[in-house]
Amino acid sequence: MSAVLASQLVLHPRISQVLRFLSFTVSRDKVYRSLQYLARFLAWFYARNGWKDVGPLGVSWNAMKGQLSTARKLMRIGKPLEHAQAAVRALDTPDAVLRLTAFGRQIGYFLFLFYDAVLWFHASRVRPLSPPTADKVARHAFRFWAFGLACSLLSGVYKEAGVRAKLARARRAALVEKTGEGEGEVGRLESAKKANRKQIFQDSLDLLIPTSGLGWVNPGEGVVGLAGLITSLMGAKTQWEATVGRKSA
Secondary structure, three states, X not given: OHHHHHHHHHXXXXXXXXXXXXXXXXHXXXXXXXXXXXXXXXHHHHHHOOOOOOOHHHOOHHXXXXXXXXXXXXXXXXXXXXXXXXXXXXXXXXOHHHHHHHHHHHHHHHHHHHHHHHHHHXXXXXXXXXXXXXXXXXXXXXXXXXXXXXXXXXXXXXXXXXXXXXXXXXXXXXXXXOOHHHHHHHXXXXXXXXXXXXXXXXXXHHOHHHHHHOOOOOOOXXXXXXXXXXXXXXXXXXXXXXXXXXXXX
C-alpha cells in the first residue's frame, strides 16, 4: 500500500511538470533568482527588526543571498555570446527605433554579463581582484545592466504608442466590417499590448537594482529585494508557461 502511494506521489503529473520545468537552465536560474532576492528582502527585514540573521533551520539570509548570487554568475558564463548573436540579428529589424533599442539592449546585456563573469572569478577566488578593481568591475556591470534595461524600456514605450494606434484602427475596421477576422486582429493586438505593458513594468522594477547599486537612486534594500523577487516570479511564470504550458500553470 505504501509503495503504491509513494509511486503515485513520485509519478504525479505535477511532479513531472516541475521536473520538466527544472530541466532547463533558464528555469533553474529563475528559481535561484527568486530565492536570492527573497533572501535579500528577508536579510533586510531581519536587520530592520533587530533580529539575528538566522532563519528556519539556522539559515543565514545574507549567506544565502551571497552564495546564490555567486552560483548564478557561474551559470551565466558563456551567456554573453547569446546576446552578441541577438545584437547582430537585431540589426535586421526594419523599424529604425526598434533596431536601435534592440541592439542597445543586447549590447548592454552582453557587457553586463561579461563583467559579471569576471566578478565570479573574483568571488570564487579563482582569480581574485584587488578591492578597488573589483568595485570598478561591479560598477561597470551595473552600468551596462542599467543601459540594457533603459533600452528595453524605450523600446516598450515606443511599441506602446504603435500598438495603441494599430488597435484603434483595428477596432474601427472591426465595427465596419463586422467579421471574425477583424475581431481576431483586435484580440491579437490586445494580447500584444498586455505583454508589452507587463515587460515595461518588469523592466521598471528591475532598473531599481543596478541604479541602486550605482547609488543613483536609494529606494532601500527592502524595496530592491522585493522588486527583484517580484520580477523573478514574473519571469518564472513566463518560463513555466513556455516549458510546461499555460493551462497547467
